[in-house]
Structure formats: structure tokens, C-alpha cells
Amino acid sequence: MTSREKHDRMANAIRFLSMDAVEKANSGHPGLPMGAADIATVLFTRFMKHDPQNPKWPDRDRFILSAGHGSMLLYSLLYLLGYEDITVDEIKNFRQLGARTAGHPEYGHAAGIETTTGPLGQGIANGVGMAMAERLLRSRFGEDLVNHYTYVLAGDGCLMEGISQEAISLAGHLKLNKLIVLFDDNNISIDGPVSLADSTDQCARFAASGWNTMRADGHDPEAIAAAIEAARNSDRPTLIAFRTTIGFGAPNKAGTNKVHGSPLGAEEIKAARQALGWTAEPFEVPSDILDEWRLAGLRSAKERTAWEKRLAAADAETRAEFERRMRGDLPEAFDSAIVDYKRKLAENPPAVATRNASEMALEVINDIVPEMVGGSADLTGSNNTKTSQTKPVTPDDFSGRYIHYGIREHAMAAAMNGMALHGGIIPYGGTFLCFSDYARPSMRLASLMGIRSIFVMTHDSIGLGEDGPTHQPVEHLASLRAIPNHYVFRPADAVETAECWQIAVESRTTPSTLALTRQKLAPVRLEFEEDNLSARGAYELRPASDEAKVTIFATGSEVEIAVKARDMLEERGIPTRVVSVPCFELFEEQPEEYRKAILGNAPVRVAIEAGIRQGWDSFIGTDGIFIGMKGFGASAPAPELYKHFGITAEAVVSAVEGRLAAK
């Protein structure tokens, strides 16, 4: 068997596993795995540094299948290379309930799946984040411990999505030369030829953003190898546009959209077996070919041993710190630093906007947690995300901890996900809450994957004032709370902000959004409390003077209004308690007994939030009083808007009195 024959048979093993699995599931995308099998075979047999026996080896090369619909490519590779999690039974169980082999690669389902892909373009931006993480960690721990490539396999769809432009222009700017995008340039999209919808010269486009670009025949192993070799030696990130035939090997359907997202059918598979000379039964890989693949799986074992030795030889402190960061544990002093900070706050509770309170909390956290890496989508001064410790990263110097992400909310969020997935970094990044919409697909994926990305969203209501309704979130708190496994924090003052930050940094498997005000707020937490009260999601901030007739629930900037309304009501002889609700999701997690006690049984329940009512009925019931927004905001100074939209203590008092009179 010549080396070319060996290559072909190894690639064909991917092709037939993919065809067979899609056929058995009667659902899936065989075209990409068949078309990209040669590229993947060359990459994994000649270049990838990874170890199926130690899939979490921190210095492994990362491989991301950005075109996630071609999941059978990844599953085939993992099985063939000897990753334990993906057995042939898993392949046979493709797309079935409980299988590790979901329709699209799901992070956490199996070792070797570096990120969840499927929503197009995300994988490229995750890859940018991983390559950033690599550079950041390399500049801290040295190339003895950190020195790896990030490979991304992307299709036309990934490149048409806008997020790809944000990602590639960021990567080009930062000169992420160890990032290599393998473009499966097959000219076919689901609707038909790419020429139905696009005429972009992708190489020219990437070059315009400072990338090294190449074209190569994606079915010629030597051409593939030469291109990857050249890419690895580039001083810039590289795009290799591999001309491929989608569904390569299917004699009648290859090169058409018929092979994109549907099973080939028994007949076409039979014809492919003949055309490619593949005589094995479905799901069977000839033992000599499986052996070759398993051998390829061992190719980095020596490198890994050498790396282990280097880690063992590092000084104890470096080693402990590297291991701590890669485990995702926080420094021991973290909790006590927050408590100390809260103690200091209580001495002289500051009246600040929560975006400023966030900066103050970050000053404390960034001092203690060196893996915090911040940034903003060109709103640094508004988001207050930069602290004294976080020097900006530049293309030539990654010793900093602050990223100027540019006006790229979507790629920022996805790159943050990539950094969190890489490990060793806790990423946070800011924009205006209204523009969480731009980042939403990546924020959802952070939730689905269960990773620690922290989104800092300032200017969180009409309280931002004059910028007007395009910039004023009214539905965003509700729409973010709707995402499963996502903590949406809306702290009321500096103490709650510190507490919410503490929870966000400690939540290893749930991403967080901090919704923060532009405008200054009066402090409401005036006494020192060692416990993190926000961790319960909602808690009684002010008791009623007697058996409560009214409970007022509020979040963020409206807690101040709630407290004022309570005092007015109490003055009128109406016992009123105030519950602060910094996080719906955490309250949902509390024991029933606690929830009941907090909800209480005052005859009148009020909620105040400068957003829409959706979601609040679970606190106040359908007959509760809601003081908030019913539609879009307006452009005017903030105090006028609060009056205009009737979000005032006076409005609360009047609504409560009206209700009590009617009872």
C-alpha cells in the first residue's frame, strides 16, 4: 500500500462512517465529512498535537468544526483516533436520544469536542478566542508550557455570517499567527451553488484584514500538507481555501446540494462503495486502516510526556498557579477579599452608578484573580470594564489583560466563549445592554455549554437618558432571563454589585450577565453583612414595621424607588416591606420554604422594574401591581423619562392606595 493509498483508505473510513451513520439515523449532513475527509486526515495524521488518552492535555492543539452540521466528520475522527468517549456504538447511535453523537457537536458530550457548533460562524470566533487565550497564557507561562495551534474547519456558511468578519478582523489585527482556518471551499450551500447568493473572493477578503491566505486542492494530500505546513510558519493567521467536492465519492450526488443535508440513500451509498473500492460492511473499518488511525492517535504521546516533564520541572509556584488556572479554581483569598471589600463599603456606602460600582468591584477582583481578562466593544469608558491592573493587549504584546474588541459585540462574546473553553482565563466583556441583542447567539451558546463567560451590560434602562429608544433596553432583562442556564444580575448598589460579581466569578458552569446602570444610585445596603445576600436571588431588604400589607419587589435602579415608596407608605400607616431581586434564576433555585417566606402574604404585591412585566407574575401574581415599561422608551434626560413613564415612588404609593381602597 503506497502512502497515497493509505491516505485514501483512511479518508474513506471517515466517508463511510459518515454515510452509514447519516443513513441509519435517516437524518444529517454527509456532504461535508465526505468532502473534507482528506483535509482532516492530513491534519490529524501529520500535524495535530493531541492525545486521545489525555484529551484534556492543556497544551493540545485545538480543532474546531465550525461547520457543525458536518458533525460526523468529528465523530468519525474521534472514534478512529481512539477517543474513549466515541465508540462505534455511539456512531451507530448518531442523533439518537442520549447519544454522545448529537446532531451537532455538543461541548461536554464527549472529550475531543472543544466547543458546541452548528449556529454558523460561531466556531471561527471561538477559535479566535482560543488563539487569544493561547497567546495570553504563553506570555505568562512561557512556551515550554503553552505553545499550540488552533485549527478551525469552516464552510461557506460560516464565512457568510457577519460574525466571521468581526472575528477575522479581530484576529488579523491581533496577528494570531497560530490560528489556521481550513476553508472547505466546495461552492455549495443548501439552496444550491454558492453563486446563487455570493460572489465574494474570500482570500482577498481575509487578506484585507491582514491574514495570510492560500489556495490548495483539498483532495491532494501533499498539497494539503504543504499548505498547512506553510500556515504554521506564518507570522499572521492563515486562511487556506481548500477547493473540495462536497460529498466526494458519491458518484451521482457529489458536487451538488443533494448531498448537503440529507442521507444519500442505500443505492448511492452502494455506488460510492464501488467507486471508492470499499468492501467493508456498514460501520466496519478494516482492521489495518483502524490500526493506522489508532497509530495516528498516538503520534503526540511523546510530546505530551515531554510537556509533562517540563511542567514537573517548572518552579513549584508556576506549576501550582498553572494547574490552578487550568482547573478553573479561584485563588484562595477570593472570598475573603470580597468580604473585606464589603466591609469597607459599609463604612461609607457610596452613591454611584452600578457601572462604577462594577469597576470598583473589578479593581478588587482583578487584583486577586489574575486570570480575569476584560474588554469592551469600544465602550471602555462607558462600560467601566478597565481597571488599573488591566493593560491593553496589543498585536505584539499579550502580557496585558484588556482587549479592545472593537465594535464587534458578537465576536467579542464568541471569543470570550473560546477563552473560557480554552481554560486558564475568566473572560468578561462589555457593551450596552441593548446591544446584547447583537451578541445573543453567542450568549445562548455560553449557556448551552455551561461555561464561565461574564457579560457586562451597562446602560440598562431608560435611565441612560438622551440616547433614546434605540439604546434603551426595555425587553432585554426579560429576554435574557428567558435563556436557560444564564444568570441575569441586576444589582441595586455597590454592595449588591460586589456580591453579584462574586457569584458570577464563582459560577463555573453558568454564564452571567450583569445589567448595570449609567445613572448614579443611592446606596440601599447600609449595614455590613458577611453573607452574600444576593446569592439567594431575592431577599428582604427592608422589613415592614408591622404585619405587611404591601410587599414591593424591585431590581437595580428601581430598588431605590421601592425604598422611597416604602417609607412614604409607612408614613401613611401602611406597613410595607421591600424585597430586592438581584437575580431571578438564583431565587428560582432556592428551597420552596425560603421562596414562600420571601414572597410573603401581604395582600398587595408590587414590582418595580424599568422594563416590561414579562416574568414578574411569578413574584406578584397576575393581579399584582407592576410599575414599569409597556413599550419603547424615548429620548430625554433620565429623570424626565422616569416621570414620563410613571416609574416613581409617588406612582407606587398612588397605585397601592388605590388598590387598598378598592379592597
Add this chain to the structure above:
Amino acid sequence: MTSREKHDRMANAIRFLSMDAVEKANSGHPGLPMGAADIATVLFTRFMKHDPQNPKWPDRDRFILSAGHGSMLLYSLLYLLGYEDITVDEIKNFRQLGARTAGHPEYGHAAGIETTTGPLGQGIANGVGMAMAERLLRSRFGEDLVNHYTYVLAGDGCLMEGISQEAISLAGHLKLNKLIVLFDDNNISIDGPVSLADSTDQCARFAASGWNTMRADGHDPEAIAAAIEAARNSDRPTLIAFRTTIGFGAPNKAGTNKVHGSPLGAEEIKAARQALGWTAEPFEVPSDILDEWRLAGLRSAKERTAWEKRLAAADAETRAEFERRMRGDLPEAFDSAIVDYKRKLAENPPAVATRNASEMALEVINDIVPEMVGGSADLTGSNNTKTSQTKPVTPDDFSGRYIHYGIREHAMAAAMNGMALHGGIIPYGGTFLCFSDYARPSMRLASLMGIRSIFVMTHDSIGLGEDGPTHQPVEHLASLRAIPNHYVFRPADAVETAECWQIAVESRTTPSTLALTRQKLAPVRLEFEEDNLSARGAYELRPASDEAKVTIFATGSEVEIAVKARDMLEERGIPTRVVSVPCFELFEEQPEEYRKAILGNAPVRVAIEAGIRQGWDSFIGTDGIFIGMKGFGASAPAPELYKHFGITAEAVVSAVEGRLAAK
């Protein structure tokens, strides 16, 4: 006064109005209006075809300020050119409550504001839509009636946003040669120099997508004019990168980020007055300069008269049709066609997926409503958006009515908005409901503007099956319902789908989303009803046999389950009614009496929806039974997922029986 002096003074009028207004408001962005004043002055005095006296003239050139934060540029222009809506008092009232001069340009606040901008990148994509509308209408009505340019002024921020890539690659592909992007290339972003975050060669990038590109000095009126002239004669869309100085004229702050988003301060404005030799008082424009501007406002009056004559000379049918379409009225036969179609459906109610039902309804609608222009983000066969009448548009032939948008959900939605804003077209476009997240910023703007964009979102739940959680919406119905002024329809069968389509097409000031199933559904509307029952948002689909003990509310694919559960409960002697809820928002609009009657007073209320509970409490109360999702979905065949997540008639029956037993 030389012509250059005149130009300079006219441009300075923009600069000082902008400085003064931002200063008085103590809020806003003076830098862009000052930097782009020369470009705008040349454009509006030498090229723009428009008529301040007839601002809605259908064949006017469109001007879009994509960099919406520079709103004072637009307001200054509209005032100077003589648009009635923008008086000097409005300028003085910049960013104040009730002013037409909101912080960012708001569509509908004043004639001459062609679209709402502020969220960056949207304006470029709106412009692509407007240029598409122009081509589409030109190919129908001829260039006597339709022949205009679309100019977009964009900044670095617009070009960094991913949506811009989607928009420019679509425009380049379609060869929209009457689209001209004026890039205010001032090298400054909010955080500082653009070089902090980006190194893209924008001309090279646009060229890669088939654009004509040029560079010019943005402060030299002759260079500006020459570039625009050349752009107008191009056979491709054109980007002109105008090198400008942000805050031009402010002696100490120009060219820095200090002038981007804050008032200049009295001292710097004084210095600017000296530097530019401007002696007029704040908000005062010297009368000779105002006269020159008003003259510029008259420059297209003759052209408009000539156009009116051409319209008058057109044959009566063409003229009536053109005017009807530009008014946004529907053909008279529209309603009866829907009723006829529903009558036909009742003869043999089909068991189809609602995405297929949508295609069937569109076959009827597209036959009668020629201004319907469809499309899909590369999911044509899955979204069922293409009907027999809708031939695809190609770069050289715009006689079609179907757009292959490519994998560009965001630009699709924004281009649809642009077409709706242009007038003469009712755009609809499809993707998977899960990927509404990618399009969300534009969907929100459609709602804020109150325009008729119709989003066709198929694969609307775990019912899509094997693609798994990345593709399965669970929070999307809730998060879209959260957007004010947005109809979210989830029809249950072919009849409801037709009704929802009817409402969507008739709703001139509210955009719609149709959430449609991938999977086949049993018909539930078996009798012919002339009335559009879905128009009430919720209605009783099945009565109880006796006084109802149970009301089951459901939407879309879960209505079938509700009907089955009702039958099972009735069999067990438990009188149960079913309410179908195709649209929350329309139900919200109903009179209290109707709402009460529909909610009813059965002791047990149940809601079934294969999404999260958020929003449902208003139907079932906080103690109601909710049968739906609590977290993300999974990859498996749809029927298994419904069982796995407990969304079955059996689960409903068991929950109801449990509740009744406990009472």
C-alpha cells in the same frame, strides 16, 4: 464669495448647529457632523434628488445616516434645506422629551428621516434593502417612474459590525450600482484610534465583494464631488473612503476621541468660532447662508414636476397600481381570496406541517399581492418560502420576486426593513426560529419603526428533532413576545396559518413573526369560518361538554395535544375546553370582556407550549399547570423528544387529575 467660500460657510452652518445643539443638550456626538459636514454639503447641494416640500416623493434619492449617533448632521441638513418638520426650535430642543430631534434619528419623527439608526451597521443593510427595492420596482414600473440612488453615510463602527459584511457581500453580489456608501474614514472610535482594535483595509475588503472603491479627501469639495460623480456612473455599488478629521474645526479636540461622544464645552466652541471665522450667535445661521441652503432644497423641484408628469402620462392601470403599492394598500381582492382559500381548506382539512401550510397560504397571497417579495437565508426548501410565482432575482434580472439572501440572517432582516421603508414592497424572509437570534437587532428595529416586515421562522421547537439543542428554540417565543409592537404568531394548522398570514400582511405598522413547525400536524379547525378567529389572538377552539372544570391553552403544534387531552379528560367525565392562542399580542389588544370570557373561570388552567413558561402566567395564573420546556432540548427524533420532555396528552391528563384530586 468664491464658490469654495460658500461651500465652507454652508458646511460650517452644519458644524455650528451641531456643536450648539449638543452643547445645549449637554449630551450627544458633535464629532461626526463636524467631520462629515463637507461630504454632506456636497452631496445635498450637488447630487441629492429630493424635495423638502414633498418629502415622500417616491422617486427621491434615499439618504441614510448609518452612523446614527451623528444625528445632528441629519437634523441640521433637514432644517437648512427647508424640511418643515425640523425647525430651529426642534434643533434647540435636541434630545429633549417630545422633540422630533431624538438622540438618534427615529423614523416617523420627521419627514426626511428615512430609517431609524443608532445600532451600528443597520443603516448600511437598510440601504442595501432600499437599493434592492429600487431595482425591483424599476424592473416593474420602468425607469420613468423609478430611478434613484441610495446614499449611506457610515463610520468605522458600522463597518466593524458583522452585519456590514453580510450587507456588502449581498449588495456586491446583486450589483446594486445605485447604492453608494460614503465612509467617514476618520480613524477614531470611542475608545481611541481605530488602530486600537482594527487594521482592516476597508477598500480592499469591499473590493473583495465586488464593489467599486475609491479614496478621497473628505474636506475637499471638488474631490468629494468627483468621487460621487464617478460612483454614480459605476456598474457596481461603490464605497468612497473619505479621509476626514473628526470634529473638524475644533482647534484643540479635532482628530481625537474627545470629540466623539461629548459636548465640546463652551471654550472649545468659542475657539472653533474663531478658527472658522463664524460670528453668528448660537443656533443662528447667517441669512445669506440659509438662503443658499434653501436654494439647494429647491434643486430637484423641476425634476419632481417632470416625474409627476411622467406618472400622469402613464397608463391608468400602471399609475393606479404604482400609487396603490406606494401607499401600502392591498389589492381589493385580498380578503376574499383568503376566505375562499379557507373555504377550500374546510372541504378537506389537510394534515401538514405549518411550514407547508405557510407555503400554501403564500401561493394564494403571492398570486394576488404582487408586492410580496420573499426569500430565505439559504433554507428555501426548509422554510417553504418560495412559491410558484416567485422567480429568483439575479444580479442581472430583478423581474423576480425571490431573494437568495445567503447565510445572512441579520442582513436579510435589515434589508427587508429597508424594502418595507422604501415602499412598494412587502418583504418576507425565512430562517429557523432559533436563528431569529442572529436577526434580532433588526427585528427589534422593525418593531420600533412600526413597519411591515414579515419574518418566517420555521422549525419552531424541539419538534425539529435530530438537529438538537443548538437548533431548537425553547426561549425564542418568549423572547420575541417580549419585543414591543411585534406580532408573534404560532398557528396550529393550515387554517390558522392562513389567518395569521392575512393579519401579518394587513398589519401596516406592526412587523410579524410566524413561528412554524417542521413536523406534520393534524388539522384542528375543521369547520369553515368566514371570520378570522386568529385575529382575536386567542379563541375557544373546543367547548367543554358541561361547565368547564379545565381550560387548556395551547399554541401551534401543541394545540393538537390539547385537543387530544381534552377528549381524554371528557371521556373521564371532566368537562374541558380548549383555547387556541395563535398570538399573545392580539389577545392583549382585545376588550377586557372578551379576554375574561376566553380565560374563563374553570378551576384548573393548563398551558401547553414546547417552550419555556415565561409569559404564560397571564393565561393560567402562577398556580396554573404548565406543560412545556424547562431547559434546552436534545438531539433525537421529534416524537421521542416530546415523550422525553413530557409534552404529551397523557402528561396533561395526569397533571390535571392530580390537581383535581388535591382540590
